[in-house]
Amino acid sequence: MQIIAKVFEFEISEQELERECAKVSLAEREKCLEGALKRLIDRCLLLYKAMESGIKISDTEYENAIWELLDEEDPLKLWSTSLEQLTPQEMEKLLKQRLMINKYINSIFPQNIPITNAKIKEFYDEQKEYFLKPEQVRCSHILIRNDNEEAKAKAEQIRREIHNADDFTYFCQKYSDCPSNNVCGDLGWFPRGKMIPEIEEVAFSLKVGEISQPFLSPYGYHILMKTGQSEKEYIPFEDIKDSLYARLQQIEKEYKLLRHLAELRKQYASHIV
Template identity: 40%
Template sequence: MHIVAKVFDLAITDSEIQKETHKLSGIDSPRERKNALNRLIDRYLLLHQALTTGLSVSDSEFDDALFESLEEMDNAPRDMEQTRNLEEQTRRRVIIRKYVHNYCFKSIEISEQQLLNFYEDQKEVFVIPETVHAAHILVCGSGLDSARKASRIRAEISTQEDFRRICGTSSDCPSSPRCGDLGWFPRGRMISELEEVAFALQPGQISDAFKSRFGWHILLLIDRKPAQIASFEDIKDSLKARLVHLKREFLLMAHIRDLRNNYKAEIRILDPRYTH
């Protein structure tokens, strides 16, 4: 077991760094290994701080976390040593999780006025993109017969009522029982051919037959909504949840920074490969 670093009396081994590197990026490079080591140092600083507060792990907490760990593993432990390592890592993970929860999940108050001020300052962030509501008829196949069939179907359609009636009997798409309804969608959600046609139509218009990799389509544009800024009432709950989450992340980052500053002498890098 090669020890790369120590945080107080907690050893960080090369195998731990390898596992952390794999979780972070899967790229085994000096830079990614250093990133992994730094994350482990932060984690062990939190663990030490948690242990000094007297946090412990109940049997039920341990069992739940162990089951979670086993689900994440590709292979179960092969021997007693691996089993003991897994159990120790599981206990540590639970203690760190409890400590972070106790530290960061304090009551964070954000008033409605603060939310409104943030909303007014950042309105451009809350733009809802232009969306369209469309339906289509699909004729599968790329050959001449499919093209002719799509043309014949299109020739029979003069109104939206024609489209809906014919769609139920002539479309190869699973959406045909609901009259080919594709729902509302913004740009970037559908295949490019369908998107290009949909955003070029006006409500009530029906396209000519056009081809994609799925076959031939006939598109009805039902409605469209221009880009707009979401109202404060519509987004204030999700905005509050997001800001509370960001504040908690900031609290944790600031706490780790303080731990690193306070315990510099207790962080020892033993492997010279990680000191440059």
């Protein structure tokens, strides 16, 4: 096993580095390896500080962490391509080290970093374009599968018998080949770019309550009824203030951690070889 770096008594092997970039394309490999080595060195520095601080992981903490992983992840993914060569003992060691690092980070940074309402509002105003809800429409449809003349004639005949929303609902439930027929053909709300072009073009050209003539898509012939429209608008500040507060707290923690790591790399430069 080739050792490519050492931080105090912690050795970083070529195998560890390869695991970090196991799923990266060849084109990105060199850049990934450079970043991975830096991350592994940072991890060793944090682990050293955790051990220096006397932090330990109890069996209960370890078992709880395992259950949390099983609750949050597909168990099969725990043994991903990048980790499949680890033995159970190596996996346990790696997880305990990560738990120690997390425990250390939580011990040096406050769990709730104060963020003023003014700071949150400033962030909202600066990033406002990200909180723009696009124009959306809601439609229901009747689908007659196939693109032959028989399907076209059937769609046209159905359309001639539809005079209002109640008619549309009746014929949708009776004749539509789309599984949405059990919810009156409802396609839900969608913005531009999320629906197939044929439906999008008709949906955004109709008025609310208007019913289209039959038109063809790769799925067959559709009859569309527009049931709603919302203009583009910014998400109100009050609606997302709490989530922005949580995001800003996370940003502050990440910034403090980066500063802390820079200080550790400088302080312990002679122990990184």
